[in-house]
Amino acid sequence: MAEPLRIALAGLGTVGAGVIRLLEANRTLITSRAGRPIAIVAVSARDRSKNRGIDLSTFAWEDDMTAMAARPDVDVVVELVGGSDGPALTLARNAIREGKALVTANKAMIAHHGLALALAAETAGLPLKFEAAVAGGIPVLKGLREGAAANVIERIYGILNGTCNYILSTMEDTGRDFGDVLKEAQQLGYAEADPTFDVEGIDAAHKLSILAAIACGAKLDFASVDTSGISRLCAADIAQADSLGYVIRLIGMAETERDESGARRLFQRVQPYLVPRDHPLAHVDGATNAVVAEGNYCGRLLFQGAGAGDGPTASAVVADLIDVARGEIGAPFSVPVGELEALEPAESGHRMGRRYLRFTVADRPGVLAELTAAMRDAGVSIESLIQKGRPEEGGEVLVAIVTHPGPESQVTEALRLLDGSPSLTAPPLVMQLLAK
């Protein structure tokens, strides 16, 4: 039997505990597939005394997790601590410096520091793997990096945040409002006490920026993701979308395009979209994630599965460990960091599409005329308009407009014309309609 691959595991939350359980439960199979045993040697976490329901007695304990990187009896550091900086980043840097392979589930760290870490790992000839950072148990990074490796990926998009998808599909099923469903999700443990990262789209933007770099061959650029979340959606939006044949999903989307000078530019956006009911993403419910990649030879690929949870995330971490055990190094972003293009963000003004605009307006004469005049003056062509009174809301009225296809700049201009109007009692909400 070949020498075991020796692991130091930092972070013993649900995912860390899941990794320990999985390595134990599927040990024989994992050894077969890896070609050698995968053995945890040392573990570390903030609180040693906490009862995690797993036996840690056979592992060395390190109080200082960043010191694990220096252990001579370790081949791979598995970082499951979380946080874009702090101890996680220190540990990751130390691990590579000490010549260890690095496996992490930390999307925030990869979104912020992935290129620097990958460059360090590549220079040292070490594996750096982060399948668990995007879409939980779905092997989508491997699918893009290797499975679809022959393709120019023309567009990649998907449902990347299980919390938002749970909230949206529950709103859809129950007709309840956002705040109400969020509260329940928090009680059920599907949403954090501070849900900002999830519901404002930041978590999805972390994942999208990682996907975009791999799929588009572009230097990772989290800061340029145009990000909005789902916290402003109300039950009426869901109902309106439903009556038009759509469901609402938080979609992360990336693609490259050429500007007038011929330079390649990167478009990255996280936003709620209206998804037509006959699109595969419309059937992705609950905490499920799904990613669509459109390649110039493979056509449209869909990867779907559990986007979070200890089991699925542990599955992705251990898949990375099996790759490391098999000597699979590979470029973390599919091509060497030096070959990733530094792309300017794409403008969105010329992007053609249909859009859903929702206005909350005062219930008085002339408001509709004001809205429609702004649309006309900006050149926005209206396909349908629905006005619904909400008498219980003190005379507020919702007006939902679906536009004909047109450039985004016209919608932006219409909203500029309406900016500051006393008729609007809340900022307008804009969503894209996803093409089939």
Added chain:
Amino acid sequence: MAEPLRIALAGLGTVGAGVIRLLEANRTLITSRAGRPIAIVAVSARDRSKNRGIDLSTFAWEDDMTAMAARPDVDVVVELVGGSDGPALTLARNAIREGKALVTANKAMIAHHGLALALAAETAGLPLKFEAAVAGGIPVLKGLREGAAANVIERIYGILNGTCNYILSTMEDTGRDFGDVLKEAQQLGYAEADPTFDVEGIDAAHKLSILAAIACGAKLDFASVDTSGISRLCAADIAQADSLGYVIRLIGMAETERDESGARRLFQRVQPYLVPRDHPLAHVDGATNAVVAEGNYCGRLLFQGAGAGDGPTASAVVADLIDVARGEIGAPFSVPVGELEALEPAESGHRMGRRYLRFTVADRPGVLAELTAAMRDAGVSIESLIQKGRPEEGGEVLVAIVTHPGPESQVTEALRLLDGSPSLTAPPLVMQLLAK
């Protein structure tokens, strides 16, 4: 720049031509991802003079394709000839004997000879890859072998034949009968002149047996796949399923179970299933393929995309070539052939489930009583029964029965009781209802 990976390509049909075009179109990207150029050195096909719309002048031509394996200027043989035996198999064996890597899209050859070829390749330390043999452009073998490598796969099933799925979804959309839609599919090039391999489920069974070996860690056993096709389905079955909330899809399914002695057994079946409309596979239309893998840690994974066509199949072939260029060897069936278990086929009699039974009966008194008595005597509990006359068919009547959950053996017994009855004007048709 590292040395190129040198290819001999046998078979210049649509897929072979697609591989040549893809390697040319995405050359820069492929070189980046592979870490070195991938260069075709020699090609071979039956007819040298045929105009394929591609420039072959820069490649050496071999009249005898099996001789390509012996060329000293070649690292990899790509076999795109097809057929389970004959020149394809000779070429494959020669390639491995001559120390070449082998990449193939040939499902029939892998289903029949995959274990022997894999053993030879493993013994010689050579890569043998066949991603394109299953589900066209979908990287599902890599997804199982590597992406879900940490999991015991408890069940794998999916839509594996694009021709059948095209026919079924067209029958669904148009209400037309099987023979009529098949004829159209043949005219459109979606079905072969001799459609037997596709419509009788044999092609799907080839693919299922490959998936099952990888997913279940079992020795490949094509001969034991319980196979039936779609040629006996009629428009009334589709309509009946629809009224019950189902669509009909040809599903390949494999899972392992324990028999009374505790031995692991392999269940493999290709059959039309009634798929509930809220199941992800119910939305897979046209020539699309989709595979669901249920792992004990990752949960349910879905891989979906184009199951055939020159572009998607070429995408899978070139992904294999990129892996070979990167030095990725790996066990073709995820674990070494010697570690695959030789599993006896599972009995199906004890399998619990709901079923759809369709009888074509003579339109005369007492027939329904005879059918329902047989059900009662066999212990089959009827959930619903629909009788529909087809006056234009000369007094024939269709009776569709949906059963309550029960063991398959009861249904088999009911059919045995009815066997030879003059009331039945055609053999009964049985379909499983897929659980959600």
